[in-house]
Amino acid sequence: MRFKAELLNAEEMRRALYRIAHEIVEANKGVEGLGLIGIHTRGIPLAERIARYIREFEGKEVPVGILDITLYRDDLSEIGVRPQVRQTRIPFDITGKALVLVDDVLYTGRTARAALDALMDLGRPRRIYLAVLVDRGHRELPIRADFVGKNVPTAKNEVVKVKVEEVDGEDRVELWEKEEA
Amino acid sequence: MRHLLDFQGWTRPEVENLLDTARVMAEVLERPVKKVPALQGFTVATVFFEPSTRTRISFELAARRMSADVVSFAAQASSLQKGESYKDTLLTLEAMGIDAYIIRADSAGVPHQATRWVKGVVVNGGDGRRAHPTQALLDAYTLLEALGTLEGKKIAIVGDILHSRVARSNVELLPLLGAEVWVAGPPTLLPQTLPGARLTPHLEEALAEADAVMVLRLQKERMEAGLIHLQDYIAHYQVTEERLRKAKPNAPLLHPGPMNRDIELEGTLADSERSLVNRQVRNGQAVRMAVLYHLLVGKER
Numbered sequence A: 001m002r003f004k005a006e007l008l009n010a011e012e013m014r015r016a017l018y019r020i021a022h023e024i025v026e027a028n029k030g031v032e033g034l035g036l037i038g039i040h041t042r043g044i045p046l047a048e049r050i051a052r053y054i055r056e057f058e059g060k061e062v063p064v065g066i067l068d069i070t071l072y073r074d075d076l077s078e079i080g081v082r083p084q085v086r087q088t089r090i091p092f093d094i095t096g097k098a099l100v101l102v103d104d105v106l107y108t109g110r111t112a113r114a115a116l117d118a119l120m121d122l123g124r125p126r127r128i129y130l131a132v133l134v135d136r137g138h139r140e141l142p143i144r145a146d147f148v149g150k151n152v153p154t155a156k157n158e159v160v161k162v163k164v165e166e167v168d169g170e171d172r173v174e175l176w177e178k179e180e181a
Numbered sequence B: 001m002r003h004l005l006d007f008q009g010w011t012r013p014e015v016e017n018l019l020d021t022a023r024v025m026a027e028v029l030e031r032p033v034k035k036v037p038a039l040q041g042f043t044v045a046t047v048f049f050e051p052s053t054r055t056r057i058s059f060e061l062a063a064r065r066m067s068a069d070v071v072s073f074a075a076q077a078s079s080l081q082k083g084e085s086y087k088d089t090l091l092t093l094e095a096m097g098i099d100a101y102i103i104r105a106d107s108a109g110v111p112h113q114a115t116r117w118v119k120g121v122v123v124n125g126g127d128g129r130r131a132h133p134t135q136a137l138l139d140a141y142t143l144l145e146a147l148g149t150l151e152g153k154k155i156a157i158v159g160d161i162l163h164s165r166v167a168r169s170n171v172e173l174l175p176l177l178g179a180e181v182w183v184a185g186p187p188t189l190l191p192q193t194l195p196g197a198r199l200t201p202h203l204e205e206a207l208a209e210a211d212a213v214m215v216l217r218l219q220k221e222r223m224e225a226g227l228i229h230l231q232d233y234i235a236h237y238q239v240t241e242e243r244l245r246k247a248k249p250n251a252p253l254l255h256p257g258p259m260n261r262d263i264e265l266e267g268t269l270a271d272s273e274r275s276l277v278n279r280q281v282r283n284g285q286a287v288r289m290a291v292l293y294h295l296l297v298g299k300e301r
Helices: A010-028 A043-058 A110-122 B012-028 B052-066 B086-093 B110-117 B133-147 B165-177 B203-207 B218-224 B230-239 B279-298
Strands: A001-006 A034-039 A064-067 A099-105 A127-135 A146-153 A159-165 A172-177 B043-048 B069-074 B102-107 B121-127 B154-158 B180-184 B197-200 B210-213
Touching: A001 A010, A001 A127, A010 A034, A010 A043, A010 A099, A010 A127, A010 A172, A010 B121, A034 A043, A034 A110, A034 A127, A043 A064, A043 A099, A064 A110, A099 A110, A099 A159, A099 B210, A110 A127, A127 A159, A159 B165, B012 B133, B012 B165, B012 B279, B052 B069, B052 B121, B052 B133, B052 B279, B069 B086, B086 B102, B086 B110, B102 B110, B102 B279, B110 B121, B121 B133, B121 B279, B133 B165, B133 B210, B133 B279, B154 B165, B154 B203, B165 B180, B180 B203, B197 B203
Parallel strands: A034 A064, A034 A099, A099 A127, A127 A146, B043 B069, B043 B102, B102 B121, B154 B180, B154 B210, B180 B197
Antiparallel strands: A001 A172, A159 A172
């Protein structure tokens, strides 16, 4: 793969997440009944950071859960390699809550769909929002994000790599291009 | 893994990876909706040439909890009674588009043979005296839950070792996770050798400082065959509260069931807090969900 561009640096990433945190509180009219759900892998630290920012400016704790969508993927019976299943841990009752699903990149919409199915099996939330750091387009399902850090029109042969300190040792979003075989 | 027949050729990371998946499945079983769509479109057959209740139901529930379609074959109510062979039975099922076969048989090797007859994946649901791998996996899972690790732990398996596929599979699996396995039973019910285990006819020796004790069912037919006398067995091999004092304090007790209370195990112990029997049954479903996930997902169809 060939490196094409830096889409967000650490400071821009922080600002985007900070803005999303404000937008979430605004949309929910406060933090009452709010819960954040980070989708494995990089959605988890992003959800934790949004919760931290909300605590900073609202002085209130918003609970954070983690969700693995592997068992809900719609291509499980077709894929050639078995994906590793990871823990789902939501330490609060989601019924009646306003949940924010947090992921790093929104692309085809299939991960978001799987996450919605998984959440419905775990309880009955009042409503579900979707927050993503990068929306790169190319949706295959009628799904859109409520909160977006950055919209990036991409080509299909491009790859958006979100790096987060907690997983990758640095905060940065990069655009790469797949080279022809 | 292509099939699950026994643990020959298995590595520790493979076992740990499977048990990690079982942990996720255990969490699914605690949800309000105990079902995920992971195996939608697959068909699983439980093919039991030998009767069973808990293993068959456990596998069927595991498959259904993953959204697979399930068909159940029981020899007692089938064309086997009309002289159909194991092979023809399986080929008939194969023609109906089965993806996975859970096979139990009273003779060793039937699941192995089945892998040559059918294209689907085969899981050994217990064959003769040879192996019962998912029972060993759920035992290992339950032991890990109770002890945290099996590294350097002494596990005592007590009872009719000679005829026990559960003992054999545990003796294959537990040392892979670092456990030291001792087996104890009357000399007539002990094999000559059992690679992976320390054998002793002295119950106290196996129980001494044991971190956990697995008690096996004493089968009536062994008494009829004159291999043991019931009263002698109870006198020398029944796991009692007093004998358990030799083991580590609060060492957990396992039993694969069905249990003969007050024969192989003192009845009060079976109901005590040390008994993990119900945990074993519960964990069995999670482990079998993990096995089906590992065998079916990503497989070429």
